[in-house]
Amino acid sequence: MAPIAVGDSIPDGTLAHFDEDDQLQQVSVHSLSAGKKVILFGVPGAFTPTCSMKHVPGFIEHAEELKSKGIDEILLISVNDPFVMKAWGKTYPDNKHVKFLADGSATYTHALGLELDLGEKGLGTRSRRFALLVDDLKVKVANIESGGEFTVSSAEDIIKAL
Numbered sequence: 001m002a003p004i005a006v007g008d009s010i011p012d013g014t015l016a017h018f019d020e021d022d023q024l025q026q027v028s029v030h031s032l033s034a035g036k037k038v039i040l041f042g043v044p045g046a047f048t049p050t051c052s053m054k055h056v057p058g059f060i061e062h063a064e065e066l067k068s069k070g071i072d073e074i075l076l077i078s079v080n081d082p083f084v085m086k087a088w089g090k091t092y093p094d095n096k097h098v099k100f101l102a103d104g105s106a107t108y109t110h111a112l113g114l115e116l117d118l119g120e121k122g123l124g125t126r127s128r129r130f131a132l133l134v135d136d137l138k139v140k141v142a143n144i145e146s147g148g149e150f151t152v153s154s155a156e157d158i159i160k161a162l
Contacts, residue, residue, distance in 0.1 A: 003113040003128075003144055009137050010040065013108035015101040016082040024082055027101070029075075029108065030137065036072035037135045039158055042109065042127040044116060046080045046088040050150050055129065056092065058155035063097035066155065069162045074098045079106045079126045103127070114144065129153050133161055 004010065012030040019025050032038065041059060043051035059066075059074055066074060074097050078085060082102040089100035109115050109127045116128045131153040133141035141161045143152040 001110070001113040004132065004139055004142060006139050006142050008139050010132070010134055010139060011108070011111040013103075013111050015077065015103055015108060016085075017099060017101050018082060018086045032073055032075060032099075033134055033137055035136055037070050037133075038073040038075055039066065039071055039131060040075045040077065040134055041131040041153060042077045042112075042114060043129055044078075044118065044126040044148065045123065046078050046084045050129075050148070051078070052088075052091070054150060055154065056098065059098050060092055060095045062155040062159060063095075065159060066162075067097065069159070071162075075101055077101050077103050077108065077127065079103050079109055079124075116147075131155075131158050133158055 012028055014026050014028055016026055043055050063074055076098050080102055081104045085100040085102040103109050106115055106125045114128045114130055116126045118126045129145040129150060131143045132139055143157050145153050
C-alpha cells in the first residue's frame with residue numbers, strides 16, 4: 001500500500017489512550033479530527049532515544065505556538081500498548097496538549113501505509129517517523145521520514161508549513 005500523501009483523506013481507525021480520569025478509552029481518529037486542524041505524528045517507539053529526546057519534546061515545547069496558529073489537536077501515535085503510552089506520557093510533566101495514542105497492533109499505522117519492519121532489531125512492526133498536517137480529514141502536509149531518520153517531521157518543520 002502506498003503511504004498516505006498530500007490530498008488524501010486520513011482513514012478512520014480506533015486508537016487507545018487513558019483519559020484524565022485514568023480510564024482506558026478507545027477513540028476514533030475521525031472523532032478527534034473531523035472539522036478540525038490537527039497534527040498527527042508518529043514515532044517508531046515509546047522510550048526510544050530520538051522519539052523521547054527530540055521528536056516528542058519538540059511538539060510539547062511548541063504546542064502553544066501550534067495552537068496559536070490554528071491547530072486544534074496534536075495527536076501522537078506509536079505502535080505500543082496503551083499502558084506503555086500512558087507511562088511514556090507521564091515522563092513529560094509539562095505536556096498539556098499532546099495526546100499519546102496507542103496503536104498496539106499497528107492496524108492504524110498499516111492503514112496509513114506507514115509501517116516500518118524493525119524485526120531485525122527485535123522490535124517487530126513499528127511506525128515510520130512522520131508528521132501530518134490534516135485539515136478536516138484531508139492531508140495538507142505529509143512529512144514522512146525514511147528509515148530511522150529525523151530530518152523532516154519535527155514540530156519546527158510543521159510550523160514552517162503553517
